[in-house]
Amino acid sequence: MHGSTSADAAGPVPRLVDRHPSVSPERLIAQLRPPPTFADVSFASYRPDPAEPTQAAAVQACQDFCRRAVEHRAGRRKLFGRRAVLPGVGLYLDGGFGVGKTHLLASAYYQLPGGGPESPTPKAFGTFGELTQLAGVFGFVECIEMLADYTAVCIDEFELDDPGNTTLISRLLSSLVERGVSVAATSNTLPEQLGEGRFAAQDFLREIHTLASIFTTVRIEGPDYRHRGLPPAPQPPSDEEVAARAARVDGATLDDFDALCAHLATMHPSRYLALIEGVTAVFVTGVHAIDDQNVALRLVSLTDRLYDAGIPVVASGAKLDSIFSEEMLAGGYRKKYLRATSRLVALTRAREP
Template structure:
């Protein structure tokens, strides 16, 4: 009998919230050398070079500041890099490569994870926890929530003043105004106090997750879903509505722990999310599943039908399209 995610109630101790901020397992072995630039997209080769140079700056900054008149070192200011581009162009690969090439201690997480950590710990404890780090790597920096953006902007401002370098990626949509330049300008405006330390680098290209791939597999019957789940030891089988209800009882910082060790996830009776709150929780779950490389198989509606047209045309469009891209990749993985 398959297990159920709804029967899991993971707890993440406060002192582990920052310690667990490391790249997803799929990025454990990436490096600048393993990033293969698309020859048709020169911005990719440039981005690799600049990212590698940035990692070198991080090490120099952490080694100390300039010496003054009496031999006392001044406090170095952290460096900043912003990788601006669409989905699936390798920004996270470069971000993880910077993380691996930087000295300890260091942290890596999505913008959403960072806001969850600050919310769970409180601003002052989060500031204290990160202040000794060489670099803070933030994946998918989001500008759709002014409150979160300004909270993180304040955190990064104070961290940079104590020598913590910051590198962030965007979740710019392909085809957005100015081919993504609008997002870079928004980013620098919203973090205006930090704008002077950030170098913005464009990374162009198609979404590698969908290059030369067939359409997402169709959902299977409920009977076949249960049989497939039963064949995989440790796999989970949940009713979609029950899982959505369970997610509402957990802080999003616990979603990663929720799926820890699960080799495959099976969801029955999938349908469009009924409202934004449910949809946004599913976005976080999709990110954690993608980080873990966990295959997803469903019955009911297709995974690209979870977010309604109204949602996709609203303020959280970037989140929903990213989640859909990742869920489709995981569904193809499951069908291999």
């Protein structure tokens, strides 16, 4: 099925596979801000769970980070009115899925003064993947020069499963911290590790050993808010029902799962945000379990962009919580697949298209 409904007088439903977006370096920089899903968040809108005191403590820690980041960016006044550069400060939010880490990270971004690259006090918010893409496009040294005057860089979903990229970003951030840029980061702890104290935090600090001394680690406990009181993934509709529903939604796209996965392989993940630009809902037919790691990781990247943009997903075929096999979930990318599953299920409940 390729998104065509012959009975639809308005013509076939558009397909993502027919889109071939390009992304300029300027757009990559402009994208370094919280995604639409978190465009209106603040510390005031974060609702700490009274049963989880670590959540209220995390709000305070984030506010302290903002205050110290501004102070360190301003530097220390020396004799004759000159200011010495103070190294940036660091904050690492350690916790499981859906405890509000991204909400808090975005709130910190908004609390900090300034804005984009043209602001007198610029700041940046991006995923780990976006930061590695930025370094790849501009080059390591150029990226340092571009971000050296920023007050802070906020990194969502810091990845520890790619040693090369982790080393690259650790070196990049070390250079920025020396120049007064503060760094806040989040990452996920696997569900079965929640009882193991600071396991994830130790992993993080070991991998970024050149930076570890500046980071304050804040643990956030709590259940995944996306799944609180909710059942597993719903039973999928039929191919015909998915196509019929897609035809009734302005701005929707309709794709065959295998064709979509093949299309994702034709472009760098940095283009996925442009791929879904202007889309109101994504409909997919023929979903099935994946046994190719490269295909799975590209699907994770697309899921992250859909989640960031708050775009609902409706799919036929296999249930969305069964796409990644047990064998894949037992491998090194487990946390990515679990995060993607959590987000896909949440997107099926975003609203009824």
